Amino acid sequence: MTRVPDDLNGAARPGNRYKKRSGSDVERACAAALAGLPKMYPYRLRALLSRRAPSEIWEALRRGRGQAVPLGAEAAPCRPDPAAGAVVLQVLESGECLRPVPAEVIAQWHDSTARMGPAHGPGLAGVLASATRRGMDVTYLGDERFPERLRGDLEGPAVLWVVGFPGVLATTEASVPSVAIVGTRGATYQGREVARGLANELAEAGVNVVSGLALGIDAAAHQGVLSAWGSASLSGAREEGGQSRRPMGVPLAVVAGGLDIPYPPQNAGLWRSVAGNGAVMSEHPPGIRPHARRFAERNRIIAGLSDLVVVVESRSRGGAMLTVEAAERRGIPVCAVPGSVRNPAAQGTNALLVDGCTPVRDTEDVLVALALDLQGRLQPGAGLRCEGSRRAAVARGPGGQLHDERGRVESLRDEYAGHMQPPGEPGRGAKSPLSPRHVQVLEALDWGPTPTEVVQGRTGLALGAVAAALEDLEELGACRREAGCWERLREY
Amino acid sequence: MLAKIASAVPFGADGTAVTVEVHASTGLPGFTIVGLPDASCRESRDRVRAAILSSGFRWPQLHVTVNLAPSSLRKGGAGLDxxxxxxxxxxxxxxxxxxTADRGFIxxxxxxxxxxxxxxxxPMAAVMGQQSIVVPPGCLAEAVALRPGHVDSAASLAELVACLQEEQRWPEIPRAAASGGPRRQGADGGGAGEAPPYGFPDLCDVRGQALGRRAIELAAAGGHHLLMVGPPGSGKTMLAQRLPGLLPLLDPDRAIEVSKVFSAAGMAGDRGARPLVPPFRAPHHGASxxxxxxxxxxxxxxxxxxxAHGGVLFLDEMGEFPVSVLEALRQPxxxxxxHVSRARQSVIFPADVLLVAAMNPCPCGSAGTPGxxxxxxxxxxxxxxxxSGPLLDRFDIAVRLASPSPDELLSSAPAAGSTEAAKRVALVRAMARSRGAISNAEIRRSRIDEIxxxxxxxxxxxxxxxxSGRLSGRGLDRVRRVALTIADYELVDSGKVAASEALALIGACEPRGGIAADGGTAEGAMADRAMADRGTAQGGTAQGGRADGGRADGAGVPVVVTAEHVAEALELRSGRELLEGGSGAGSGQWSRAAGGEW
Known part of the structure; x- marks a missing residue:
């Protein structure tokens, strides 16, 4: 008998049949291979994996329609349920995957799986081996190492590739507090400093920091955590950290392409550091290039991995706002850092505040929102209360809501077109009258008063060069002098 | 019987030769001093009487008249005893x-x-024309330092009389006193091993403060008066104390002037055996x-x-000085x-100082941080x-300092020291000398246009x-000078001038006399080379065929000053905005914004 769970949250409950099942190499290989099948969208694979083990699904697809699944000696290690084939096909043809999977797609899958051989055969072992060789780990829905917060997430990923230190997935348990710090790529210096500071202090308070390894706020957040680790390893706190207080938080990154393609290339070094001290994860198999759509989709995982989303700086329409929406759909509280009303990079966050989002000024505000004290200990009765219980919205939602979500993501694809632009040109293709040096100086200016020597320090240019550039920019009306400081006036 | 003894009295930073005429005649015994003596001078009668008696001489029972000539000049001090x-x-x-003939006595x-x-x-020793002078032992070093002629000394009146009558040999002059003095130290060429920062605090103690460092180096290099505006704790005093350590050693003529001033103030001991080190004076703001x-x-x-002549006058907490004191600084x-003028006399003191002032931007001190x-x-x-505006105008550089960040304060990276900075300063000063001025700040205004x-x-x-009204006419002149210093500095920084030569410049050549003395000093050659480098670098504007002696009349190659140099010079004046903006910072901001982009 097949039971279609009406509450996928149940998948995370103890006693769930898949909770117990440890991800053997065969299972992980099958999960990796399944995720690599064409048109095997996360929601489809999720529907399958929430019902059956990867090897059973693999075998069912390999055998194809109409065939019973008499599992011979070859499938013995999996010890599958003989009814698995029927279950799999039923899932594929019913509404569990939003709508029935077209027959030709199933046929395509059948061809692919048949070509790659049985679940424990050498073909699949090769898939896993090639990932392992590159330092990647694979986990899937139903694997006990799969991040606990994502198990009940209806829109969550089905399979995750992970590069990180051994055992990093244990830090994604729900008992370890986790905060997403997100924001615009075109952040101001001030914004990056705030993100860096928040991340640093949160990590020291034992909170994991999730972000997306993009430029701007994301990069600053990761750097903040890494600097906490850097100073901790100097003082030896990494070893002793667990004695008196909660161990330090780790950097977690969710990226939009395969783990073998660091993107953006400027962050390749940061990427390695995050992987060394925490984890970089992706729901896409190696070789998948980052794509505008995938950035939007990756944001839901960032939100899903967190207890709280902090937006440091965001334009009014930006990727960070998608993360906010994803968080709100899951009932995850969202906080925003207030910015100058003149700062275009803070318009989104300020709009969030107007809408009633909780403002945060410093780490303490974030910890209060998390109901933690400064040592990272839980403070009963404190913390942000969101409407309904956490993750209620997504868990409650029927398939139709998922559909809406996808449609909306598609419509926002334009938003992300900018992702593929070379960085440093926020002007959306507009011809800029400024030389690279002017741009560099202008970007080092805050929307509030900035002393010249601060600009000099940020750019590393000679004082004369900075002063001359500022004079030119003043003439262009891009900034102005105020009581010995410089203020930015408008964007270029 | 009449006696004439040569002596001198101090007058300002110089001395005035005085002839003491003593006339003793029969009559009612008495003792009169005429010739405008002041109280301490008039009291000398009692000291002289006791001294004569206790030295074993006889006090004459005669009418004694002492005249101090010239009699119109007011005389003070006990040096005439x-x-x-x-x-x-x-x-x-x-x-x-x-x-006592052909000898002077003080x-x-x-x-x-x-x-x-x-x-x-x-200063007194310097004005006495006699072949030999006699001074108290405690003043020997001071007198020897400034007097090319012979100086003798004796411990007491009795010993002195014995020596004068050649009954006894003159006591030997201690070697330390004989070798001291700017003239001798300058002549033996080493400044007696003086190297920057000459015992002043070193610049390497300063953490961060890139702008402040830049400002004091430029101030030292160009001789520009410097105003530092910043909150308490931003390192203003620290930076100012390090400025004299960047200056070149005084040349002997200048050092003699300085020694005279210190001597005239009764502070010769402060200069001591190091007369070539630029002085640093930091009067408290309670000064009258x-x-x-x-x-x-x-x-x-x-x-x-x-x-502070030849060195640095540092006014800390300039805002606390009485307005009358500050305004008194303008003309000097x-x-x-x-020029100090009184009803009866007027003197001229040298006052060629590098003025460094520090003040908070406002009474609470935090106006540097917006809001x-x-x-x-x-x-x-x-x-x-x-x-006042005119006083503010005197500061070529008015830099705005902020408190260094914790990162900078805790940084263990070694900061650049005074020695390196002093080398660059010396080279820039050498370039200024090739233009016929001690520093860029002192180039004649008429020549600025051509340089x-x-x-x-x-x-x-x-x-x-x-x-836009940000710059006044006077400001324009100052900005051009600072920009010139910046351009010179850039040339020095570009490494066209080798470090070893720079070292030689500060160590040996700087004190050895003015450039007018001989055309071929190392510094002159260096400056020439630097100028020629600049000439070729700037598209062959070098004036070829310049004779060796041509430098002395200050024929400098024009220096191309770019927008970057000017922008930096303007930036280094931005501390003025903090002070000038004081009146309207609150309301002006809004009204300007309202009329502008909004």
Missing amino acids: LPIALGLLVASGQLPGSA GELGLDGALRPVAGIA PVALVGGGTAWMRPGELSL LEERVV ACRCTPSERSRYARRL VALDAGARRLLERSLR
Whole structure:
């Protein structure tokens, strides 16, 4: 008998049949291979994996329609349920995957799986081996190492590739507090400093920091955590950290392409550091290039991995706002850092505040929102209360809501077109009258008063060069002098 | 019988030769001093009497008249005790007149006949034309330092008389005193191993403060008066104390002037055996106008402004100085001498100082951080008004300092030290000398136009600043000079001038006399080479065929000043905005914004 769970949250409950099942190499290989099948969208694979083990699904697809699944000696290690084939096909043809999977797609899958051989055969072992060789780990829905917060997430990923230190997935348990710090790529210096500071202090308070390894706020957040680790390893706190207080938080990154393609290339070094001290994860198999759509989709995982989303700086329409929406759909509280009303990079966050989002000024505000004290200990009765219980919205939602979500993501694809632009040109293709040096100086200016020597320090240019550039920019009306400081006036 | 003894009295930073005439005649025994003596001078009668008696001489039972010629000049100090006593001995026939001929005498007498030191020996010794002078032992080093001729000394009146009568040999002059003095130290070429920062604190102690460092290096290199505006704890005092350590050693002529001033102020010991080190004076803000510019009643004492001659005058907490004191600085800063005039006399003190001032941007001190100031607008404007516009104009560099960040303070990276900076300063100063001025700040205004060649960008920037009212006519002149220093500095930084040569410049050549003395000093050659480099670098504007001697008349190659140089010079004046903006910072912001982009 097949039971279609009406509450996928149940998948995370103890006693769930898949909770117990440890991800053997065969299972992980099958999960990796399944995720690599064409048109095997996360929601489809999720529907399958929430019902059956990867090897059973693999075998069912390999055998194809109409065939019973008499599992011979070859499938013995999996010890599958003989009814698995029927279950799999039923899932594929019913509404569990939003709508029935077209027959030709199933046929395509059948061809692919048949070509790659049985679940424990050498073909699949090769898939896993090639990932392992590159330092990647694979986990899937139903694997006990799969991040606990994502198990009940209806829109969550089905399979995750992970590069990180051994055992990093244990830090994604729900008992370890986790905060997403997100924001615009075109952040101001001030914004990056705030993100860096928040991340640093949160990590020291034992909170994991999730972000997306993009430029701007994301990069600053990761750097903040890494600097906490850097100073901790100097003082030896990494070893002793667990004695008196909660161990330090780790950097977690969710990226939009395969783990073998660091993107953006400027962050390749940061990427390695995050992987060394925490984890970089992706729901896409190696070789998948980052794509505008995938950035939007990756944001839901960032939100899903967190207890709280902090937006440091965001334009009014930006990727960070998608993360906010994803968080709100899951009932995850969202906080925003207030910015100058003149700062275009803070318009989104300020709009969030107007809408009633909780403002945060410093780490303490974030910890209060998390109901933690400064040592990272839980403070009963404190913390942000969101409407309904956490993750209620997504868990409650029927398939139709998922559909809406996808449609909306598609419509926002334009938003992300900018992702593929070379960085440093926020002007959306507009011809800029400024030389690279002017741009560099202008970007080092805050929307509030900035002393010249601060600009000099940020750019590393000679004082004369900075002063001359500022004079030119003043003439262009891009900034102005105020009581010995410089203020930015408008964007270029 | 009449005796004439040569002596001198201090007068300002110089001395005035005085002849002490003693006439002893029969009559009612008495003792009169005429010739405008002040109180200490008139009291010398009692000291001289006791000294003569306790030295074993006879007090003549005669009518004694002492005249201090020229009699119209007011005389002060106890330095005339010794010549009066000797004149008395000659006039009363106890000492042959020939023994005192062609000698000058200065010294105060104790009641036991001991010779005591007096203030101002150096300038006095310098004006005495006699072949040989006799001074108290305590003043020997001071007198030797400034006097090319012979100097003798004796411990007491009795010993002196014995030496004069050649009954006894003159005591030997200690070697330390004989080798001291700017002239000798300058001549032996080493400054006696003086190297920057000459015992002043080193620049490497300063963490962060890139702007402040830049400002004091440029101020030292170009001789530009420097104002530092910043909150308490931003390192203003620390930076100022390190500035004299960047200056080149004084040349001997300048060092002699400085020694004279210190001697005249009775502070010769402060200069001691290191007369070539630039002085650093930091008067407290309680100083009176006279303490700062000099003056006094009988005896015109040099003020702090003159004591800092050739070096640095540092006014910490400038906003706390009385307005009258600050305004008194204006004229001396412009003319580089102080005229102190009183009803009866007027003296001229040297006052060629590098003025360094530090002040908070407002009474609460935090106006440098936007939005942090707690002062009311009226408090701020009252505070800023203490510095009048003309005084503010004297500061070529008015830099705005912020407190260094914790990262900078805790950084263990070694900061650049004073020695390196002093090398660059010396080279820039050498370039200024090749233009015929001690520093870029002192180039004659008429020559600035021909030396500073503004390029198109610089011209545009200056024009814009003038039109917007940010720059005044005087400001334009100062900005051009600072920009010139920056351009010179850039040339030095570009490494066209080798470090070893720079070292030689500060160590050996700088004190060895002016450039006018000989055309071939190393510094002159260096500056020539630097100029030629610049000429070729700037598209062959070098004037070829310049004769070796041509440098002395200051034929400098025009220096191309770019927009970057001007922009930096303007930026280094931005501390003025903090003070000038004091009155309208609150309301002005909004009204301007309302009229502008909004």
